[in-house]
Structure formats: structure tokens, C-alpha cells
Amino acid sequence: MVKRTSFEGDACPIARSLEALGDWWSLLIIREALFGVRRFGEFQSRLGTAKNILSARLRSLVEHGILETTPASDGSAYQEYVLTPKGRGAFPILVALRQWSEEFDDHPEEIATILVDRDKGRPVKRLEMRAEDGRLLSPADTTLKPRLAPRRSSAKAGPRS
Amino acid sequence: MVKRTSFEGDACPIARSLEALGDWWSLLIIREALFGVRRFGEFQSRLGTAKNILSARLRSLVEHGILETTPASDGSAYQEYVLTPKGRGAFPILVALRQWSEEFDDHPEEIATILVDRDKGRPVKRLEMRAEDGRLLSPADTTLKPRLAPRRSSAKAGPRS
DNA sequence: CAATCTAGTTTCATTATGCAACCACTGGAG
DNA sequence: CTCCAGTGGTTGCATAATGAAACTAGATTG
Numbered sequence: 001m002v003k004r005t006s007f008e009g010d011a012c013p014i015a016r017s018l019e020a021l022g023d024w025w026s027l028l029i030i031r032e033a034l035f036g037v038r039r040f041g042e043f044q045s046r047l048g049t050a051k052n053i054l055s056a057r058l059r060s061l062v063e064h065g066i067l068e069t070t071p072a073s074d075g076s077a078y079q080e081y082v083l084t085p086k087g088r089g090a091f092p093i094l095v096a097l098r099q100w101s102e103e104f105d106d107h108p109e110e111i112a113t114i115l116v117d118r119d120k121g122r123p124v125k126r127l128e129m130r131a132e133d134g135r136l137l138s139p140a141d142t143t144l145k146p147r148l149a150p151r152r153s154s155a156k157a158g159p160r161s
Numbered sequence: 162m163v164k165r166t167s168f169e170g171d172a173c174p175i176a177r178s179l180e181a182l183g184d185w186w187s188l189l190i191i192r193e194a195l196f197g198v199r200r201f202g203e204f205q206s207r208l209g210t211a212k213n214i215l216s217a218r219l220r221s222l223v224e225h226g227i228l229e230t231t232p233a234s235d236g237s238a239y240q241e242y243v244l245t246p247k248g249r250g251a252f253p254i255l256v257a258l259r260q261w262s263e264e265f266d267d268h269p270e271e272i273a274t275i276l277v278d279r280d281k282g283r284p285v286k287r288l289e290m291r292a293e294d295g296r297l298l299s300p301a302d303t304t305l306k307p308r309l310a311p312r313r314s315s316a317k318a319g320p321r322s
Numbered sequence: 323c324a325a326t327c328t329a330g331t332t333t334c335a336t337t338a339t340g341c342a343a344c345c346a347c348t349g350g351a352g
Numbered sequence: 353c354t355c356c357a358g359t360g361g362t363t364g365c366a367t368a369a370t371g372a373a374a375c376t377a378g379a380t381t382g
Contacts, residue, residue, distance in 0.1 A: 005370085014189065016272070039360090051361065052340080056339095065267070091300045101175070109179075112172035130285065132278075140279075143275060201328075237380080317344085
């Protein structure tokens with residue numbers, strides 16, 4: 001096979017999410033959708049995507065349960081694309097990407113916008129990892145565990161990633 | 162031009178980070194690197210990437226300042242790839258992707274591992290967005306603001322995303 | 323110094339991307 | 353009802369990216 005490798009059956013959850021939204025456009029489409037964009041033409045003009053690509057991506061996102069097509073909304077007979085809960089659940093991913101850019105980009109002055117909380121207009125706090133009891137965790141403070149107790153029989157290489 | 166569109170000059174920080182790590186392999190390479198993988202061959206065997214692709218990705222990650230090549234480390238004359246602070250800073254992105262999978266995947270039973278804190282062995286808490294003062298924020302509680310005061314002269318369409 | 327390992331590069335077939343052209347259906351003006 | 357612009361796509365074609373396998377140069381081992 002010379003197909004682009006798929007991570008569908010992969011046991012790693014990171015690979016699994018990349019399977020659904022790991023290409024150039026999907027996350028940007030979700031970003032626009034989170035800001036209320038619903039119509040094909042609006043996605044197209046805001047993102048500047050070719051229409052065939054946009055069409056393919058929207059279809060893929062619908063298949064993955066991230067977007068839903070609703071037959072109407074404002075009276076017209078056209079359809080709209082709206083986020084499902086799964087789609088809205090991707091918000092932290094976008095925030096993480098945004099904050100990474102804000103912190104490490106080589107030309108931060110080119111970044112046009114900041115994410116603020118609507119009430120106070122102040123930047124949102126950096127996402128942080130915490131333990132169940134609230135302790136702040138660094139990457140080194142974490143580790144991976146097999147999801148279910150491993151087979152008692154073998155001490156072979158455990159599941160990874 | 163029929164080149165793949167680049168987001169380099171884009172003002173949206175999400176697009177900017179996707180420019181650096183928005184392809185299929187980069188994030189997986191960073192994932193492995195976070196778990197201590199350093200050598201070309203180790204990346205190759207753990208990820209199953211073709212060597213030419215891996216070579217190109219590693220080079221790109223080095224160019225973006227996410228990985229660094231260190232000429233030695235264990236005595237041998239080979240080189241290693243280690244994460245820079247910028248690379249380690251991508252950890253929350255990976256955690257966000259992982260948690261999204263854990264929460265919304267259609268077949269969560271196929272996910273092999275959970276991320277736990279090393280001390281207690283308990284799952285890490287879900288990432289949450291908070292305001293400066295600690296209030297929990299939902300997507301709807303946030304909005305985008307232009308980074309610097311917009312030019313006083315024009316009331317044209319403001320910066321987006 | 324021969325065999326093998328590591329870390330790639332090269333070659334070539336297959337896919338995906340992107341632009342432009344085309345087409346079907348809507349919604350409105352007359 | 354008819355014409356006609358706008359919406360929401362699909363199709364075709366050129367180019368770029370991906371992936372498997374073969375090849376290679378330097379390092380390490382024996």
C-alpha cells in the first residue's frame with residue numbers, strides 16, 4: 001500500500017484524534033464554526049480554501065461526527081454545518097494551539113488577536129495540567145498507564161503511548 | 162502556484178502553529194520525544210514512518226526550533242534529536258488531543274493508555290479554561306480582541322480569529 | 323579489515339492538493 | 353413564467369507530498 005497511512009486502528013489516542021482532525025484545514029474549519037460560521041460559502045470566503053477541498057473536509061468532519069448538517073435554519077432551502085458536542089469539545093485543542101503560538105512564536109507581533117474572557121476582557125489563563133487533587137503537573141510528573149489491568153500472564157513490553 | 166497553501170504570514174495563531182506541527186507526523190514525533198526518544202532509528206521503529214518522511218519531518222522540526230540536534234550524548238558519534246523548550250511547550254496540545262479522544266472517541270475501548278500523574282497514579286484532570294481570576298470559562302464566555310489597539314483611522318472589518 | 327548498524331538520500335509509483343471550469347438548484351425581479 | 357445572479361457543490365487536470373524499497377556513506381563491532 002502506498003496510501004497515506006491511517007491511524008484508525010491505532011491504540012494511541014493522539015493518533016486517533018489526528019485521524020479525525022489532523023490535516024491542514026479541519027481545525028481551521030472548526031475554529032470558524034466555533035465563531036458561528038455555518039454556511040459553505042462563508043467558510044469558503046473566510047478560509048480561502050478551494051471549494052473541492054472544503055467540500056471534502058466538511059464531508060469528512062460530518063462523517064467523524066464533528067459537524068452536522070441541518071437542513072435549514074433561516075428559512076432558505078440551503079443547508080448549514082453546525083458543530084456537534086464532539087466538535088465543540090475540540091475547543092481546548094484550539095486554545096492549546098493558540099497559546100503555544102503566543103508563547104513560542106518567533107514573530108509574536110504578527111499575531112493579530114488574543115483570546116480574552118468576555119466579562120473582563122482579560123486574557124484567559126494558560127491551560128495547565130493538574131492532578132485530581134489539584135497539584136500542578138509538569139510533563140515529567142506524568143506517566144502512561146495501560147487502560148485496563150494488563151494480562152497477568154505476560155511481562156512483555158507493555159502498551160505504549 | 163499550486164503549492165500547498167502555507168499559513169506562515171497568517172495573523173491567526175492557530176494557523177501559525179499548524180504551520181509548524183500541523184501535519185500527520187510532527188505531533189507524533191513530539192509525543193515520542195517527550196517520552197525520551199532521541200535517536201533516528203528509535204523514532205523510525207516506534208512510529209513506523211518511512212525513513213525519508215521521518216528525515217524530512219525531523220529537519221522541519223529542527224528548522225522550526227522544536228527539536229535540536231545534539232552532536233553526541235552517550236559517547237557514540239551519532240547525533241540525537243532533543244526537544245527545545247518550545248517543543249516541550251507543545252505538551253498541552255498533546256494532552257488536549259488525548260483528552261478529546263478519551264471523551265469523544267467512538268471506540269474508546271481501543272485506547273490503550275491513560276495519562277496519570279506519576280505520584281498517585283490517578284488520571285490527570287481535564288484541561289480547563291479559566292479567567293485570570295480563576296473563573297471557569299466555556300467557549301461562549303470568551304471572545305477575541307485585537308492584540309494592539311486597532312488603527313484609530315479606519316472602522317473597516319476588524320482582525321479575525 | 324570484513325560484517326553489520328545507523329542514519330540517512332534517491333528513485334519511482336501513488337495520493338492529495340489546488341486552481342479553474344463547469345453544473346444544478348434557489349430565490350428574486352420583472 | 354422567464355431570465356438571471358448567487359449558492360453549493362462536482363469534475364478535470366497540473367503539481368506537490370507521501371510512502372515503499374533500494375541504495376549509500378560513515379560508525380561500530382568482531
